[in-house]
Amino acid sequence: MLLAQNLPKAELHIHIEGSLEPELIFALAQRNGVKLPYADVEALRRAYAFTDLQSFLDIYYAGASVLLHEADFYDMAWAYFERAQADKVVHAELFFDPQTHTARGVPMAVVIAGLSRACADAKTRLGISSALILCFLRHLSEEDAFATLDAALPYREHFIGVGLDSSEMGHPPSKFAQVFARCRELGLRTVAHAGEEGPPDYIWQALSVLKVERIDHGVRCLEDPALVEHLAQTRIPLTVCPLSNLKLCVVDDLVHHPMKRLLQAGLCATVNSDDPAYFGGYMNQNFVATVQALDLSEADVITLACNSFEASFLSEDARAAFLITLDEAVAEHAG
Ligand code: HPA
Numbered sequence: 001m002l003l004a005q006n007l008p009k010a011e012l013h014i015h016i017e018g019s020l021e022p023e024l025i026f027a028l029a030q031r032n033g034v035k036l037p038y039a040d041v042e043a044l045r046r047a048y049a050f051t052d053l054q055s056f057l058d059i060y061y062a063g064a065s066v067l068l069h070e071a072d073f074y075d076m077a078w079a080y081f082e083r084a085q086a087d088k089v090v091h092a093e094l095f096f097d098p099q100t101h102t103a104r105g106v107p108m109a110v111v112i113a114g115l116s117r118a119c120a121d122a123k124t125r126l127g128i129s130s131a132l133i134l135c136f137l138r139h140l141s142e143e144d145a146f147a148t149l150d151a152a153l154p155y156r157e158h159f160i161g162v163g164l165d166s167s168e169m170g171h172p173p174s175k176f177a178q179v180f181a182r183c184r185e186l187g188l189r190t191v192a193h194a195g196e197e198g199p200p201d202y203i204w205q206a207l208s209v210l211k212v213e214r215i216d217h218g219v220r221c222l223e224d225p226a227l228v229e230h231l232a233q234t235r236i237p238l239t240v241c242p243l244s245n246l247k248l249c250v251v252d253d254l255v256h257h258p259m260k261r262l263l264q265a266g267l268c269a270t271v272n273s274d275d276p277a278y279f280g281g282y283m284n285q286n287f288v289a290t291v292q293a294l295d296l297s298e299a300d301v302i303t304l305a306c307n308s309f310e311a312s313f314l315s316e317d318a319r320a321a322f323l324i325t326l327d328e329a330v331a332e333h334a335g
């Protein structure tokens with residue numbers, strides 16, 4: 001086994017709706033009597049030929065249409081946790097997109113109940129710690145984001161923070177300045193997708209206007225040396241998703257992926273799967289493909305695993321405990 005596959009790690013950028021495998025989409029469609037615009041699993045899989053973020057999002061939102069009941073959200077998240085365990089993911093911070101569901105009449109309570117029950121079972125049955133991060137869809141209005149926040153606040157103890165996802169171009173972080181300010185007042189942790197397809201200025205906005213603690217993707221920071229310098233100095237983490245970047249044509253080939261340059265610049269970059277059912281792999285497949293394409297060293301791999309805990313929203317005690325298990329796994333691999 002490669003070192004990367006063996007190390008304990010945290011996953012910080014996984015859209016739980018993006019973990020819905022075609023087989024589960026069809027099983028849930030049948031269970032719920034939902035008609036899909038694809039004949040079967042193979043036809044759905046054939047549609048996974050993306051040219052950019054939007055071409056993916058159209059199919060991703062269609063896939064999520066089979067989620068109606070508490071058990072559906074539970075089954076989806078449980079399937080993810082089982083795969084995460086196989087990849088030695090010991091802590092996961094899961095994004096969920098409530099607006100995708102509430103817009104179809106699914107109550108916020110149902111979404112959060114199913115996901116949080118799976119998180120609780122992941123801890124007791126698999127030993128995986130986890131947390132939920134509620135994402136606002138940036139193609140919708142800030143007013144809609146405020147309404148979503150209000151609908152979620154009765155379940156405040158079930159999520160640790162908020163994020164910003166969906167179509168990036170034309171929807172700059174500044175569009176959500178007020179709602180993020182409110183979330184910070186409420187003590188929520190904050191992250192935002194920026195610099196996946198959007199320009200470095202969107203990363204600056206996420207930092208200076210939304211005051212986020214972490215940037216999701218952020219790979220386009222390399223176009224702005226002052227931004228790279230800022231990210232290195234503040235150690236604001238980037239949750240990078242190599243196979244996603246490949247599938248959504250952010251990079252034309254993994255050998256050109258910026259991960260190595262991000263590490264060389266001293267950034268707190270991490271490896272994540274984004275939407276693993278759609279992009280061809282979970283955590284370890286992302287690690288292995290990136291290590292091979294970029295010829296990353298064992299020291300790079302250890303740095304990436306270490307960064308995943310540094311970048312997490314774990315308590316200092318929990319982080320320290322995971323870093324000890326990481327050291328032990330490194331020593332065992334060497335010995
Ligand atoms: N980018 C933006 N929005 C998303 C993504 C992504 O990679 N995955 C799911 N929603």
Ligand code: ZN
Pocket residue numbers: 013015165193216274
């Ligand atoms: Zn994402």
